[in-house]
Amino acid sequence: MKIEWDMINMAREVAIIGIGCTSFGEFWDRSFRDIFVEAGVAAIEDAGVQGEEIDELFVGNMSAGRFIEQEHIASLIADYAGLASLHVPSTRVEAACASGGLAIRMGVLAIASGHADIVVVSGVEKMTDVSTQDATDMLTAAADREWEGATGATFPGLYAMIAKRHIHEYGTTREQLASVAVKNHHNATMNPKAQFHSEITVDAVLRSAMIADPLRMLDCSPITDGSAAVVLAPADLARKYTDTPIAIIASAQASDTIALHDRADITTLAATTAAASVAHKMAKTTPDDIDFVEVHDCFTIGEICAIEDLGFFPKGTGGKVTEEGITAIDGDLPVNPSGGLKGCGHPVGATGIKQAVEIVQQLRGEAGKRQVAGEIGMAHNVGGSGGTAVVHILSR
């Protein structure tokens, strides 16, 4: 990118004026259509906007084509949201598990460009209509199918390689990995939308079934149905709709090699580092300014890498600080107060939006038992094993 990063300025500032989210879980009695309508309607009602005020829709979704054999879901969503008769432009964006984060960034671009004022951004995934085995195969499509998938690598397998290397390089322990899952399950017990409401122990993680050495079942985020939505507006119009607009002070996205084997160091997700660097330059912040963060803990090692790559802790210390409670909900830097992907579940296209919903709830002071203090929150959403990363910084 030739952009001078310290020169990045959004042509118009953007704020979140409404949020909505379904419960996350296994919904065998509800369809893809049911869940995106629930989240979208909740967000629109929360924002208090009328249908005819909506200028544009974006939806993040990884793989409806394979999970439910339905592409063209942007049209479907405009239709079922009752906006087809208004001919509202509706666009699906996809970068595997980062689809939700990307969708928010597209909404920001649409408003900043002057083409749109009120934009509804949603994320949705219905993953439980296929077998777990099929879902695992479908998720492998986020990796390099020809060089990783074809050799039998699955996502647990790829992240297991990252974990093995992190253990080798930095002495990260099995117990430290487990402490990520224990923390996030604890936080999820306080989140009514989460898939899991059960405390777990380090011992339970270590005794759970081996998936891909060293990762065990309780190191892995689950397969989940869910949808989340936010309503965006230009900052200068936001107070017309709400007394508590939450400003998007940075929206940054970066790419990296899709395959792990092409990277110099697999324990660092360079797309995360690059996106965070751009985000801080946009927001004029440093990691010290961030009060809490939602990171992409698709596997426990993912959170450890993320809190290092985002610059919160030196490389190699992510496991240690987690074990010490520094990232606990009452610690110095609460990480994944929502429960994260591990505790909330991970409907892949919805996750990036759910992260933003959580940060808005926290900054509004509406997070209930899991409320943390602070004025600035960050969301970090990853596609695949780091081929894409998106970082948003939100401020009240």
Next chain:
Amino acid sequence: MKIEWDMINMAREVAIIGIGCTSFGEFWDRSFRDIFVEAGVAAIEDAGVQGEEIDELFVGNMSAGRFIEQEHIASLIADYAGLASLHVPSTRVEAACASGGLAIRMGVLAIASGHADIVVVSGVEKMTDVSTQDATDMLTAAADREWEGATGATFPGLYAMIAKRHIHEYGTTREQLASVAVKNHHNATMNPKAQFHSEITVDAVLRSAMIADPLRMLDCSPITDGSAAVVLAPADLARKYTDTPIAIIASAQASDTIALHDRADITTLAATTAAASVAHKMAKTTPDDIDFVEVHDCFTIGEICAIEDLGFFPKGTGGKVTEEGITAIDGDLPVNPSGGLKGCGHPVGATGIKQAVEIVQQLRGEAGKRQVAGEIGMAHNVGGSGGTAVVHILSR
């Protein structure tokens, strides 16, 4: 949309400074990766931009997840374009067969927003790695899977219903439908990139195999591999790269119900009408100002509806004017001088970009034997049976 349509102004004007396109056809010896690299490199070389100047990538693709079991292709493309080490943001957008047109619009938004200067927009589809039967099923995912696909409707079936109704309402004849295919095959004989280089006759269309009454094989666009790309820049920087920048004077997108049965009139694609209306207001043009147009002739009836819905001809007269040669390459309004989807082939994600490539070639005066006169061209790209439509107006 509450936008005052006559108030739409792009914050920054955008121009196309480079184009690239593979041949379209059945490429059993080349992969998805090969073809997007070919088109992208051609566009970048044509623009004369360096890798480090590229701020953002967008890619239109309908269904790589199903055709080649690969999602997350935005990361794959950044990687194989050699841009992963620069961490260039890369986003896939999808609205079935309108994915390419959408991708151009996202590029326009990214530049207009001030976030990006040089943006590469590509479209790609590799459709021949599966059987024709499987491809037909995969394409049905662009329709309403639960209400159309589940009842056995295919895309030829849906467009056949539109054709039946058009015949019933307006007296459109079987020969008039055929005349669209005859014209587009003729134009394709002059396009070296086209899948088909054979003239056909009305009689040949009428004798070809019945697919879905009244549509026969030669009424249908084929299944095709291909990729196309354009490089976008802010208008005020464009002349740094080229002496012949082509301005994007309108970029408009609209949605409609995904299913045909929810529309008041299936012979009018209301998304087309809405997108064209917005586009003309952005460009301050009327249909009379358009010198030639590339329209979405996925089936012959599609072109007839398009030239009516875009306001070029009164409703019901599209077949007649085609038969009379008014839309021929030497007629009053050349329609699909490239050969259209029927003659060029229809790699679904690439088609919207290929339309723009054609218009740029025409406006630069580089269209060879198929050169038409004019200074303003329009591209019209449709997703599904009209759930999405995108209209671009380009000017030299």
